Amino acid sequence: MTKKHVNADDLIAIILKAIDDVKGVNIEILDLREIENTVCDYFIVCTGTSNTHVNAISAIIQKQVGKLAKEKAWHVEGEGNAEWVLLDYINVVVHVFQKHIREYYDIENLWGDAKITSIPSTN
Template identity: 70%
Template sequence: MSKKNISTDQLISIIIEGIEDVKGEDIQLLDLRDIENTVCDYFVVCSGNSNTQVKAISGAIQKKVGKEGQEKAWHVEGESNAEWVLIDYVHVVVHVFQKQIREFYDIESLWGDAKITKISSSL
């Protein structure tokens, strides 16, 4: 099977669909391309209401990206406690938080120079 190279925009769309499939909330896209010394081009940040939902969001993203984009995450961490799961697709890093953990770390403020796009859920 030949590996299909998908664009970053396509990858982001698939990730967002995966989040929405399991009702992930407060999805934001942080564009980091104009910030020096960043590890990637984009962060996709979202919230879940419980460990179970955070795991479901993480699983849905990885499954959908694997199936539709034929991409496998380069690195995943945090799935065991499912408070904050990081899924690294090299140019795009996904952060799936439980709400209170997201509020505590406030990643959007940490990357305040990023261009932030709020994704309105299709629900």
């Protein structure tokens, strides 16, 4: 962890641009702030088309957040099999899924009370 803390809006903007840069798809932001007992304020969920794509999305997010926000993920999980990579930035948690894994876990329905914003891809 670094001492400089970027605000959530700036962090989200960096993450969304990074995902878009490597053509991540079905990007959604789940705003969890109105829900009690949540682990963070936001989930960002997106889909990669293969193990390689999931790892590329994860890598570009970590690189861009490190470079532009001077922040490092507090915890990273799942890079080994690259079906579901979780990047924990404390108040923002990023989930990068392969399509079949995303459908199986269906985080959007699990957190049905969250305000969900779909982000259109520019690619």
